[in-house]
Amino acid sequence: MTANEPLVLALPKGRILEEVRPILTDVGIQPELAFDDPKSRLLKFKTNIPNLSIIRVRSFDVATFVAFGAAHLGIAGNDVLMEFDYPEIYAPVDLSIGYCRIAVAEPKELGESDDPSRWSHIRVATKYPNITRKHFARRGVQAECIKLNGAMELAPGMGLCRRIVDLVSSGKTLKENGLVEVETIAEITSRLIVNRAALKTRSEEVSGWVDRFREVSRRAA
Numbered sequence: 258m259t260a261n262e263p264l265v266l267a268l269p270k271g272r273i274l275e276e277v278r279p280i281l282t283d284v285g286i287q288p289e290l291a292f293d294d295p296k297s298r299l300l301k302f303k304t305n306i307p308n309l310s311i312i313r314v315r316s317f318d319v320a321t322f323v324a325f326g327a328a329h330l331g332i333a334g335n336d337v338l339m340e341f342d343y344p345e346i347y348a349p350v351d352l353s354i355g356y357c358r359i360a361v362a363e364p365k366e367l368g369e370s371d372d373p374s375r376w377s378h379i380r381v382a383t384k385y386p387n388i389t390r391k392h393f394a395r396r397g398v399q400a401e402c403i404k405l406n407g408a409m410e411l412a413p414g415m416g417l418c419r420r421i422v423d424l425v426s427s428g429k430t431l432k433e434n435g436l437v438e439v440e441t442i443a444e445i446t447s448r449l450i451v452n453r454a455a456l457k458t459r460s461e462e463v464s465g466w467v468d469r470f471r472e473v474s475r476r477a478a
């Protein structure tokens with residue numbers, strides 16, 4: 258990461274990108290045409306700002322690129338930030354997009370009689386083993402996590418485990434799969450993140466972008 262290389266902004270593909278797209282326009286970033294072309298396989302994009310390029314990666318990888326300094330800035334949900342807990346990442350702006358919550362859920366029938374305060378050990382399917390273990394350890398519950406990368410809601414019905422920890426927004430996915438939410442772990446939104454070293458070594462440029470994103474999200478609030 259040298260001072261004359263373009264700054265790199267890492268963006269998540271998937272649902273958040275839709276909400277990020279107007280924010281990019283508002284802060285004055287116009288990516289090259291391939292960025293909005295669903296047929297393009299390009300992963301790194303030039304922008305109208307000569308000294309800024311964009312990479313598009315999976316949501317968890319945004320945090321990894323920024324933590325290791327391969328990208329200077331990024332946008333990630335605080336579910337991802339909490340799961341990794343990278344000390345190299347600073348998250349100065351809540352963009353107020355990607356609203357959801359991370360929650361514990363279980364089959365409806367179990368939920369009717371279950372008492373979470375009596376748990377001492379639970380087995381959980383989740384994409385978030387660190388968040389899950391930390392959450393339960395705080396009240397002395399040992400959480401055994403089975404790592405899944407999606408479709409967590411299938412796990413209880415398939416006999417993998419009785420409980421899951423996953424993101425919930427409308428609650429539709431839980432409902433349609435016969436599950437109920439029993440506990441909220443954290444409220445989630447997406448944040449502008451920066452690499453702490455870049456904030457020091459390229460302070461003027463990086464803090465300029467932080468200020469612009471902050472201003473745009475304040476105006477949108």
Ligand SMILES: Nc1ncnc2c1ncn2[C@@H]1O[C@H](COP(=O)(O)OP(=O)(O)OP(=O)(O)O)[C@@H](O)[C@H]1O
Pocket residue numbers: 269270271272273314315316317333334335336337355356357407424425426427445446447
């Ligand atoms: N149902 C939801 N409602 C609102 N925000 C969500 C929802 N699900 C996920 N998010 C937010 O969007 C981010 C990206 O989620 P998305 O589902 O697009 O990616 P993914 O499928 O989890 O990841 P991958 O990039 O590995 O395919 C999450 O980290 C979270 O912050």
Ligand SMILES: O=P(O)(O)OC[C@H]1O[C@H](OP(=O)(O)OP(=O)(O)O)[C@H](O)[C@@H]1O
Pocket residue numbers: 406407408409410423424425426427428429430431
């Ligand atoms: O409460 P809801 O509005 O139904 O949203 C919750 C669902 O959204 C996310 O899944 P996503 O669609 O990203 O699919 P995934 O299982 O591949 O992560 C999350 O993992 C839930 O399954």
